[in-house]
Amino acid sequence: MGEHKNPFPGENNTGHFWDDDNDVRELNNRPPRWYMWALYLGLIAIPIYSFYYPTIPWFGENTKGSGNWTQIVEMKESVAQLEQYRETKFADQEKAIAERSLEDILRDDELTNYAVKTTKVLFGDNCAACHGAAGQGNDGFPVLADDDWLYGGTIKQISTSITNGRKGNMPARMMGISDADADTLATFLIETGKGVHGKPNPASKALYMTKGCIGCHGPTMKGNVFMGSANLSDGIYRFKADDQKASVIRTILQGVNQGHKPLTQDAVMPSFGTSGVVDKNQIKKLAVYVHQLGGGVAVKPKPKPKKVVASASTAKAANARSGKELYAKCQGCHNVGVGGAPKYGDKAAWVPRIKRGVDDLLKVAKAGKGMMPPKGTCMDCTDDELRAVIQYMMESAGP
Numbered sequence: 001m002g003e004h005k006n007p008f009p010g011e012n013n014t015g016h017f018w019d020d021d022n023d024v025r026e027l028n029n030r031p032p033r034w035y036m037w038a039l040y041l042g043l044i045a046i047p048i049y050s051f052y053y054p055t056i057p058w059f060g061e062n063t064k065g066s067g068n069w070t071q072i073v074e075m076k077e078s079v080a081q082l083e084q085y086r087e088t089k090f091a092d093q094e095k096a097i098a099e100r101s102l103e104d105i106l107r108d109d110e111l112t113n114y115a116v117k118t119t120k121v122l123f124g125d126n127c128a129a130c131h132g133a134a135g136q137g138n139d140g141f142p143v144l145a146d147d148d149w150l151y152g153g154t155i156k157q158i159s160t161s162i163t164n165g166r167k168g169n170m171p172a173r174m175m176g177i178s179d180a181d182a183d184t185l186a187t188f189l190i191e192t193g194k195g196v197h198g199k200p201n202p203a204s205k206a207l208y209m210t211k212g213c214i215g216c217h218g219p220t221m222k223g224n225v226f227m228g229s230a231n232l233s234d235g236i237y238r239f240k241a242d243d244q245k246a247s248v249i250r251t252i253l254q255g256v257n258q259g260h261k262p263l264t265q266d267a268v269m270p271s272f273g274t275s276g277v278v279d280k281n282q283i284k285k286l287a288v289y290v291h292q293l294g295g296g297v298a299v300k301p302k303p304k305p306k307k308v309v310a311s312a313s314t315a316k317a318a319n320a321r322s323g324k325e326l327y328a329k330c331q332g333c334h335n336v337g338v339g340g341a342p343k344y345g346d347k348a349a350w351v352p353r354i355k356r357g358v359d360d361l362l363k364v365a366k367a368g369k370g371m372m373p374p375k376g377t378c379m380d381c382t383d384d385e386l387r388a389v390i391q392y393m394m395e396s397a398g399p
């Protein structure tokens with residue numbers, strides 16, 4: 001750098017010039033007054049702050065401060081405040097949810113909206129681990145956001161799934177199915193699932209009809225919501241796998257929830273009615289939440305109130321389901337005699353049992369025996385209801 005003179009000697013500059021025309025010069029002004037005040041006040045605040053609040057690291061902890069301020073106490077107070085606010089603010093809605101039937105809640109858009117908004121977190125905490133954050137399902141856990149239901153998509157059926165839990169039951173390797181049979185059946189199911197694009201071998205249908213599958217999955221392969229036997233005709237698999245055919249073969253050979261088979265498909269939906277993690281109102285809200293994820297069956301408009309007042313006894317009868325109605329849960333095995341089940345209408349099978357009396361049969365039916373699952377899979381059946389189904393089956397043997 002050549003020597004140069006300061007062209008602005010009277011100006012309080014440092015002698016630094018940043019461009020050739022000396023337009024940009026570094027001046028030596030005092031900082032503005034507001035800035036200095038802020039600095040001094042800041043310096044004063046430091047000791048006051050450190051005296052009052054926890055600040056200085058002290059042997060693995062820190063000084064407590066004279067104010068005894070802790071984040072935890074503050075947070076608990078705020079949460080309590082928030083909860084109280086919520087309770088008062090939403091008291092009316094919560095009361096309405098408690099008092100109204102599930103159908104009535106769905107008929108009320110505002111209440112439905114409230115239930116959905118306040119349940120997202122609850123669903124995330126309790127259900128998402130298995131069913132996915134948006135109910136999209138996971139390997140081994142059914143999708144809740146579509147209209148393909150194992151146990152039915154009405155609000156009542158959904159609520160029952162959540163309250164009582166669900167446990168599908170399919171026997172392993174039924175009626176002497178060979179490995180080759182299982183392969184043929186799996187190909188048949190997968191081809192059928194492809195709809196018009198698939199060409200199931202008509203010969204293999206015979207295997208489906210004779211090996212007991214028809215008993216639970218039905219002649220049209222659409223399944224049965226009373227026992228959660230999956231729809232096999234739609235190509236949607238709740239036990240999804242990269243090699244879908246191998247997975248279907250596994251289901252056929254190892255069954256579903258067959259505890260004695262190590263490779264069986266596990267499918268247990270826990271019961272939230274007894275778990276205590278959610279209360280009754282929350283179960284109702286969860287049912288509404290799942291119902292609106294995409295596949296819930298729409299509720300009918302409210303029926304006009306009937307003029308006739310039901311007497312106490314007919315009201316009770318209306319509550320209990322009839323034997324004929326409940327038989328839908330048993331027919332899968334008892335229509336065709338799966339695993340030696342006494343067949344509906346089979347006199348020889350029923351006469352000796354009728355002799356033993358309904359109470360003895362009830363005892364066995366409740367506990368389960370051999371391939372007969374406890375309560376015949378009707379976990380929410382009362383004793384009276386089970387007695388009614390057994391009676392219904394006994395009557396099938398004729399007079």
Ligand code: HEC
Pocket residue numbers: 123126127128129130131140141142143144148149150151152158161162166167168169228266267268269270272286287290
């Ligand atoms: C431990 C895993 C697990 C958790 C947690 C869980 N589920 Fe399930 N859920 C299942 C399984 C497995 C099934 C299928 C049962 C079967 O196949 O028999 C199921 C079935 C269902 C069904 C019936 C589906 C149908 O197609 O009919 C509903 C509804 C449901 N769950 C809702 C919920 C809700 C709501 C929660 C949270 C409160 C929840 N589940 C928590 C595993 C779980």
Ligand code: HEC
Pocket residue numbers: 150167168169170171174177185189208211212213214215216217227228229230231232236237238239240248251252256267332333338
């Ligand atoms: C006692 C009743 C019962 C009988 C008999 C039965 N199944 Fe099942 N099956 C079920 C139930 C229940 C499920 C669903 C289990 C679940 O999801 O919890 C199921 C599931 C399946 C699945 C899995 C479907 C999916 O979506 O992943 C296949 C495949 C299957 N069954 C094939 C068969 C075949 C083939 C036969 C005849 C050899 C048969 N089942 C006989 C009750 C039965």
Ligand code: HEC
Pocket residue numbers: 169171326327329330331332333334338339340341342353360361362364365369370371372373375376377378386389390
């Ligand atoms: C998964 C197949 C299956 C289902 C579903 C099923 N049962 Fe059974 N049931 C059996 C079999 C197998 C037997 C024969 C058990 C034995 O004697 O070893 C049986 C036997 C019985 C018996 C006679 C018990 C005895 O001591 O002789 C009664 C009663 C009965 N079932 C009632 C029911 C009722 C009620 C339902 C429905 C709510 C039902 N079952 C559903 C398979 C089934």
